Amino acid sequence: MGIIVQKYGGTSVADALRVRNVAERILYTQNKGHQMVIVVSAPAGKTDELLALAKGVAKNPCAREVDMLLATGEQISIALLAMAIDDLGGKAISLTAAQVGIKTDGAFQKAKITEISSKRIKEELAKGQVVIVAGFQGVDEKNNITTLGRGGSDTSAVALAAALQADVCEIYTDVDGVYTADPRLVPNAKKHDEISYDEMLEMASLGAKVLHLRAVELAKKYNVPIRVRSSFNENPGTVVKGGENLEQGRIVVGVAHNNKISKVTIARVADKPGVAALIFTKLAAAEVNVDMIVQSASKEGLADISFTVSKDDALKAEEVATSMMGELSAGLVERDDNKAKISIVGTGMLTNPGVAAKMFESLAENGINIEMISTSDISISTVISCELVEKAVQTLHAVFGLDK
Numbered sequence: 001m002g003i004i005v006q007k008y009g010g011t012s013v014a015d016a017l018r019v020r021n022v023a024e025r026i027l028y029t030q031n032k033g034h035q036m037v038i039v040v041s042a043p044a045g046k047t048d049e050l051l052a053l054a055k056g057v058a059k060n061p062c063a064r065e066v067d068m069l070l071a072t073g074e075q076i077s078i079a080l081l082a083m084a085i086d087d088l089g090g091k092a093i094s095l096t097a098a099q100v101g102i103k104t105d106g107a108f109q110k111a112k113i114t115e116i117s118s119k120r121i122k123e124e125l126a127k128g129q130v131v132i133v134a135g136f137q138g139v140d141e142k143n144n145i146t147t148l149g150r151g152g153s154d155t156s157a158v159a160l161a162a163a164l165q166a167d168v169c170e171i172y173t174d175v176d177g178v179y180t181a182d183p184r185l186v187p188n189a190k191k192h193d194e195i196s197y198d199e200m201l202e203m204a205s206l207g208a209k210v211l212h213l214r215a216v217e218l219a220k221k222y223n224v225p226i227r228v229r230s231s232f233n234e235n236p237g238t239v240v241k242g243g244e245n246l247e248q249g250r251i252v253v254g255v256a257h258n259n260k261i262s263k264v265t266i267a268r269v270a271d272k273p274g275v276a277a278l279i280f281t282k283l284a285a286a287e288v289n290v291d292m293i294v295q296s297a298s299k300e301g302l303a304d305i306s307f308t309v310s311k312d313d314a315l316k317a318e319e320v321a322t323s324m325m326g327e328l329s330a331g332l333v334e335r336d337d338n339k340a341k342i343s344i345v346g347t348g349m350l351t352n353p354g355v356a357a358k359m360f361e362s363l364a365e366n367g368i369n370i371e372m373i374s375t376s377d378i379s380i381s382t383v384i385s386c387e388l389v390e391k392a393v394q395t396l397h398a399v400f401g402l403d404k
């Protein structure tokens with residue numbers, strides 16, 4: 001039988017009992033005749049704890065050393081899990097990314113996987129070992145340790161599944177699957193049995209935290225089915241796979257939110273060719289990912305340019321914008337960290353008019369002001385004030401019939 005890649009998130013390996021529970025699950029599946037490759041995250045809270053350590057010794061810790069530090073979290077989990085499997089009578093070996101040969105580019109904290117060698121893993125599998133790989137990490141050309149961005153273990157798992165041509169990639173987490181909205185905000189959110197790669201991509205990029213965005217991109221590219229399920233029960237979870245409109249008749253499949261958004265405005269810049277190019281080239285050079293961009297109508301040859309970035313990049317974005325004020329003869333740079341993005345997602349929008357109107361109308365009826373809007377083929381997003389997130393998500397969830 002084929003290879004199964006299973007990934008266990010931080011909560012699934014948070015303490016000794018849970019690690020043993022995971023070990024039992026793995027051996028149970030292996031006993032059915034599968035070859036098992038396991039990817040684990042750091043124990044819950046560990047990565048945050050390590051980041052806090054770094055911030056304790058340096059205002060702006062060096063990116064290379066941050067990755068050196070963060071990668072140790074996953075190393076704890078792989079070693080403990082291998083010990084637990086051994087104790088239960090199984091055979092397991094833990095491997096770091098360097099030991100496997102998971103190569104990435106050199107962008108610390110947001111490295112992209114460029115190549116995976118399957119040789120070592122296949123050798124160990126042939127000996128009947130459960131192979132346990134540290135998620136979230138890789139090594140660059142010069143063997144520096146890199147990390148893939150928060151939540152990146154999902155991406156490690158899907159990349160390994162693709163490289164090993166695994167039958168399936170199972171992502172074990174603390175929720176049962178992919179929901180129509182975050183169940184913590186919307187108690188009557190519903191779990192999907194299936195969702196398409198495109199819809200999941202959109203949900204993940206718009207803030208649904210259940211899967212790392214790049215994991216879904218890779219799964220789509222290499223056509224690896226992902227099953228998202230809980231490590232605390234036997235529920236089948238949600239399958240993410242190819243195809244459109246898997247659940248017939250739904251226009252919107254989910255409401256996503258992201259409350260870690262900052263808005264930066266560069267006010268009163270000249271409305272002439274090259275201004276936007278300059279601003280966004282400088283931001284890109286500083287590795288700031290810009291999301292939405294709005295330019296106001298020009299008045300007396302001057303316009304305001306506003307854009308959103310993730311809160312983590314906000315300070316850097318503000319610094320870059322401020323450093324350009326002279327060059328742009330800008331009037332003012334303003335930063336607001338209390339923003340959120342609320343989005344609706346669904347391939348059904350492609351063929352059903354009036355979805356945007358319905359969204360805006362229901363937000364307005366609830367006194368929620370929309371500050372920015374953006375759309376893609378299968379999603380509509382709005383930027384609103386942070387305090388209104390819960391109300392907005394609940395409203396849209398009900399308006400689009402997702403609780404039915």
Ligand code: ASP
Nearest residue numbers: 041047136150151152153
């Ligand atoms: N431990 C890393 C994080 O907390 C990676 C992961 O959990 O996927 O972001």
Ligand code: MG
Nearest residue numbers: 009151154210
């Ligand atoms: Mg995760």
